[in-house]
Amino acid sequence: MCAELPIQQTIHSETFRTNCRKAILVTRRHSGPSYARERLIAGPTLVSRQNAVLSFAKIMSACDFNKMEYCSPQAKCDSTPRMTNAIGLLVGAILRLFCTHRRLLLENLVLRQQLAALKRRHPRPRLEAFDKLFWILARRFWPGWKQALIVVSPETVVRWHRSGFAVYWRAISRARRRVGRRRISNEVRDLIFRMVAENSTWGAPRIHGELLMLGFDVSERTISRWMRRAPRNPQPAKRWLAFLRNHREVIAAMDFFTVPTLSFHVLYCFFIISHSRRRIMHFNVTRHPSSIWIVQQLREAFPYQSAPRFLIFDRDAKYGLQVPIAVRSMAIRPVRTSFQSPWQNGIAERWVESCRRDLFDHVIAFNERHLKRLLADYIRYYHEDRTHLGLRKETPAGRVRSTDRGTVVCQARLGGLHHRYDRAA
Numbered sequence: 001m002c003a004e005l006p007i008q009q010t011i012h013s014e015t016f017r018t019n020c021r022k023a024i025l026v027t028r029r030h031s032g033p034s035y036a037r038e039r040l041i042a043g044p045t046l047v048s049r050q051n052a053v054l055s056f057a058k059i060m061s062a063c064d065f066n067k068m069e070y071c072s073p074q075a076k077c078d079s080t081p082r083m084t085n086a087i088g089l090l091v092g093a094i095l096r097l098f099c100t101h102r103r104l105l106l107e108n109l110v111l112r113q114q115l116a117a118l119k120r121r122h123p124r125p126r127l128e129a130f131d132k133l134f135w136i137l138a139r140r141f142w143p144g145w146k147q148a149l150i151v152v153s154p155e156t157v158v159r160w161h162r163s164g165f166a167v168y169w170r171a172i173s174r175a176r177r178r179v180g181r182r183r184i185s186n187e188v189r190d191l192i193f194r195m196v197a198e199n200s201t202w203g204a205p206r207i208h209g210e211l212l213m214l215g216f217d218v219s220e221r222t223i224s225r226w227m228r229r230a231p232r233n234p235q236p237a238k239r240w241l242a243f244l245r246n247h248r249e250v251i252a253a254m255d256f257f258t259v260p261t262l263s264f265h266v267l268y269c270f271f272i273i274s275h276s277r278r279r280i281m282h283f284n285v286t287r288h289p290s291s292i293w294i295v296q297q298l299r300e301a302f303p304y305q306s307a308p309r310f311l312i313f314d315r316d317a318k319y320g321l322q323v324p325i326a327v328r329s330m331a332i333r334p335v336r337t338s339f340q341s342p343w344q345n346g347i348a349e350r351w352v353e354s355c356r357r358d359l360f361d362h363v364i365a366f367n368e369r370h371l372k373r374l375l376a377d378y379i380r381y382y383h384e385d386r387t388h389l390g391l392r393k394e395t396p397a398g399r400v401r402s403t404d405r406g407t408v409v410c411q412a413r414l415g416g417l418h419h420r421y422d423r424a425a
Contacts, residue, residue: 132160188216192223196230248275250309255348261365272301273351277396278388280379285372291320307332312345362417381413385420
């Protein structure tokens with residue numbers, strides 16, 4: 001339950017004596033003849049300033065602190081309405097306009113002493129929004145507000161003011177209407193995307209002209225901005241793929257890959273693959289690859305003017321200067337890939353991956369002759385039996401699909417690592 005705070009409280013003696021001395025000195029100053037002489041000499045400016053300060057002091061003391069209520073920790077207080085507090089503050093301010101200076105200063109002294117005692121008992125009082133607003137206005141209109149503030153620190157009042165400033169401008173920003181051009185409709189946006197997809201050579205001026213002819217009032221700058229957001233058209237990639245498919249008969253690629261042997265030696269496998277049907281045109285194995293050995297392999301791979309028009313290979317040091325010269329002498333245009341860019345020779349790299357996964361991850365080569373025999377068997381299986389995704393599930397040699405309805409027969413390949421299935425006649 002709530003208990004009314006008594007008016008006469010036990011006051012610390014030293015604090016009470018100090019405040020009394022200050023009140024007596026201020027009262028003598030404002031009531032003696034010297035104060036009257038100062039008012040006559042200073043003129044209306046000083047009088048109006050002092051009157052304004054005293055009026056604000058009366059308003060600050062308007063709250064009836066003698067009737068403040070406090071709560072015990074075991075009970076809850078019934079909060080008074082905020083409107084009643086505001087009316088009480090206004091009425092108290094009007095009544096204190098008719099009080100004398102002496103009485104007003106003594107009343108402020110008594111109220112300050114009670115606030116000091118209340119603060120000792122409740123070091124951190126809980127302030128409401130109206131209390132915060134009061135001190136924000138006091139900070140705005142009264143220069144000496146810091147000397148009268150004892151409930152909270154001045155930094156807290158400044159923080160309240162900044163929070164109110166942020167809330168005020170946030171509310172104004174949200175309430176403002178949208179400025180600038182209206183957003184274009186979904187119909188115009190989809191039409192811009194459609195024109196970009198169907199006309200790859202059109203720019204913003206051309207599309208802007210077409211939209212004007214259709215009755216859409218859209219700026220050219222808006223069209224250029226929406227053109228950058230248009231979804232990518234897959235047709236250019238398809239056209240590039242079609243170009244490669246139409247020219248793959250004249251493209252070949254060569255590369256090396258290594259295979260470790262049983263005796264911990266390294267053998268180099270050289271191969272040339274055609275882009276048309278993924279056929280291995282030539283392969284060989286050596287322990288010591290050199291540019292002269294590679295030139296000899298090229299002569300064996302392309303006899304009697306059967307060389308392709310383009311040959312793709314990387315920038316390995318094994319090729320040296322002799323290999324590009326020999327390639328040009330065979331009427332072949334060499335195409336070198338960039339440094340550390342194996343994806344630019346994707347067909348050859350894909351065959352190396354298939355060869356490792358299908359064969360060399362399951363066997364160990366004894367020597368050079370054994371590795372060459374394994375490669376020959378795998379290339380035969382690769383050409384005649386193994387289907388390829390890049391060839392639409394066909395084989396490089398053109399395996400014929402079985403049309404009979406006989407029994408399925410299994411044939412082992414590569415010593416049983418893989419199998420081929422046919423129907424018996």
